[in-house]
Amino acid sequence: MRKRLHYILISCAAALCLPGALLGQLDSKIGFVHFRDALQGTNEAKAEIDTVQQYVDQKNQESGQRFDELNRLREELRTKGRTLNAGALETLQSQILDRETDLKRFQEDTQRDINQRRDAIFRKYGQKLQQVITEYAQANGYDVIFLLDQFQFAYLDPSLILTEPVIAAYNQKHPGSGSAAAPPPG
Numbered sequence: 001m002r003k004r005l006h007y008i009l010i011s012c013a014a015a016l017c018l019p020g021a022l023l024g025q026l027d028s029k030i031g032f033v034h035f036r037d038a039l040q041g042t043n044e045a046k047a048e049i050d051t052v053q054q055y056v057d058q059k060n061q062e063s064g065q066r067f068d069e070l071n072r073l074r075e076e077l078r079t080k081g082r083t084l085n086a087g088a089l090e091t092l093q094s095q096i097l098d099r100e101t102d103l104k105r106f107q108e109d110t111q112r113d114i115n116q117r118r119d120a121i122f123r124k125y126g127q128k129l130q131q132v133i134t135e136y137a138q139a140n141g142y143d144v145i146f147l148l149d150q151f152q153f154a155y156l157d158p159s160l161i162l163t164e165p166v167i168a169a170y171n172q173k174h175p176g177s178g179s180a181a182a183p184p185p186g
Contacts, residue, residue: 028143031162035147038129041167044176045125052117059110066106070099132170136162 039045073096081089137145145162 029141030160031137031142031145032148032156032160033133033145033166034161034163035126035129035149038133038163038166038170039122039125041163042125042129042170042174042176044128044170044174045121047176048121048124049118052114052121055117056114059114063103063107063110066099066103070096070103073099128174129166129170132173133166135173136166136169 040049073092077089077092077096081092084092133145136142142162148156148161148163
């Protein structure tokens with residue numbers, strides 16, 4: 001896939017270097033798609049993305065609770081630290097360290113889990129979207145469609161951006177059930 005994209009880019013760059021008269025003879029039709037936006041705009045993926053977002057919100061709430069507990073312990077150490085005996089002070093400091101470690105691990109594990117869930121959605125629907133883009137290009141006479149997520153342009157004519165028509169084509173081919181799959185336990 002990367003080799004093919006590399007070849008297309010080199011071909012396009014070479015075409016741009018051709019003399020104006022020769023370039024005028026080329027009748028190429030190109031378009032651009034925001035792949036991530038297109039995928040997130042499909043009915044099928046939206047439902048699962050919403051489920052992941054609910055999971056993210058739940059985990060953010062849990063993280064907030066853990067952070068609040070850690071801050072409560074820190075405040076207790078700040079206000080009572082000088083009056084506690086050595087054993088109680090050591091216990092409180094140990095609790096703070098344990099909570100800090102727990103919070104850090106929770107955040108790292110949660111972020112890894114969220115990334116895995118999002119990646120799974122992109123793998124699951126990305127191939128379908130790629131097929132729809134290919135079919136759309138063939139049906140509408142496009143020679144090449146670039147993914148905007150991978151390039152930066154100083155200027156790009158908005159009429160060349162095909163994200164919305166590709167979303168419509170995807171939703172027509174894969175209407176989706178409108179309900180999200182149950183989130184994996186976690």
